[in-house]
Amino acid sequence: MAVKQPMEDAIIDLHCHILPGIDDGAPDLEESLAMARQAFDQGVRTITVTPHFLPHGDAPPPDEVRQACAALQAALTEHAIELELLPGHEVYLTEEVPRLWREGKLLPLTGEGNKLLVELPLNQYASWISDVLFELQVAGAQVVIAHPERYRYFRDSLELLEEWVARGTVLQVNAGSIVGHYGESVFKVVERLFEQGLVSLIGSDAHSSRRRTFLFDQASAQLHRWGIDAGRLYANHRRLLAGEELDRDIVKALRPWWRLWA
């Protein structure tokens, strides 16, 4: 099979709502295929599908996600789109999540191992969040926090995120945040997260081929303008799945130029 670029440069997307009709992502197979073609054109070769798991709402069980993932994989093969799909969940954090994890009701990224993609409440911080993240860690999960830059309560202080990262939590920002698609305040938080060396991964969080799309190409260009090597960040995606140590000095080592005179 012809591949557009060497595998070492291929992007693994660890956050994507491409499964048809399962959450607020692709509504049907046609849209899933359009998203897959777009991802491929941007250098993505592997996607961990991460439908929302809302403990008090839509919560597709692991078997349903695995089946939907296999069905879409078959459709991709049929349409000669050379993307590998792996199952996963994007889990909305509640106090029940550690129990659900222990009971095997949540899918880790790739469907095996201990990397769990978690999203937090968007607007309001709750005092139990830090404890629940710790409980998950004690239960063996390595938590990947989805789009920390989008949570309003981190706009004033990144202190909590620094603490969490210091104890092994991994931060994944959205490609769209890097290119300003969520507005100026989110963009500013992303800038600070990079500046402080807290970002390890970039997810597309793509929901469609038209509105919330992949944007890895634009994000890479913006990172380049900041003096950050996007390839080193994308290499972290592979390292995470392989259980290897993450490259955490990507930005610190570079000393971002946009702060040199600040």
Ligand SMILES: [Fe+2]
């Ligand atoms: Fe998402």
